[in-house]
Amino acid sequence: MKNSQLKNPNPKINLKDIVEGKAMREHNTFEVNGTIYWADRISKDQLATHADCLICGKEFEKDYTYQRHCTSCELKIDSENFNKLELIEWDGKTPLCIWDSDTFFFSEDDIIM
Numbered sequence: 001m002k003n004s005q006l007k008n009p010n011p012k013i014n015l016k017d018i019v020e021g022k023a024m025r026e027h028n029t030f031e032v033n034g035t036i037y038w039a040d041r042i043s044k045d046q047l048a049t050h051a052d053c054l055i056c057g058k059e060f061e062k063d064y065t066y067q068r069h070c071t072s073c074e075l076k077i078d079s080e081n082f083n084k085l086e087l088i089e090w091d092g093k094t095p096l097c098i099w100d101s102d103t104f105f106f107s108e109d110d111i112i113m
């Protein structure tokens, strides 16, 4: 068997290319490139490997199931959310963390090290 005859186990599927339909006994289905998927077994978001960004419209490869924005737009949204935070004086007691991470600092010594 030639390589060209092998099916790609992870073909690119854009969310917009998934066609909703009905099959036996009115089961909801999705159809992609001639293959029918049962909607009660898999969602469109699980099936799609790619989607079009809701902000800029560019197609991107999804990093997680319900991703709706490309990495560039997600970084922009994240940066805007960070800049909306109020700057306040630290009381020296409240634990601190690095934005969007699970790295915490419980004392001044933790920060200085």
Ligand SMILES: [Zn+2]
Pocket: 053, 054, 055, 056, 057, 058, 069, 070, 071, 072, 073, 074
């Ligand atoms: Zn985008």
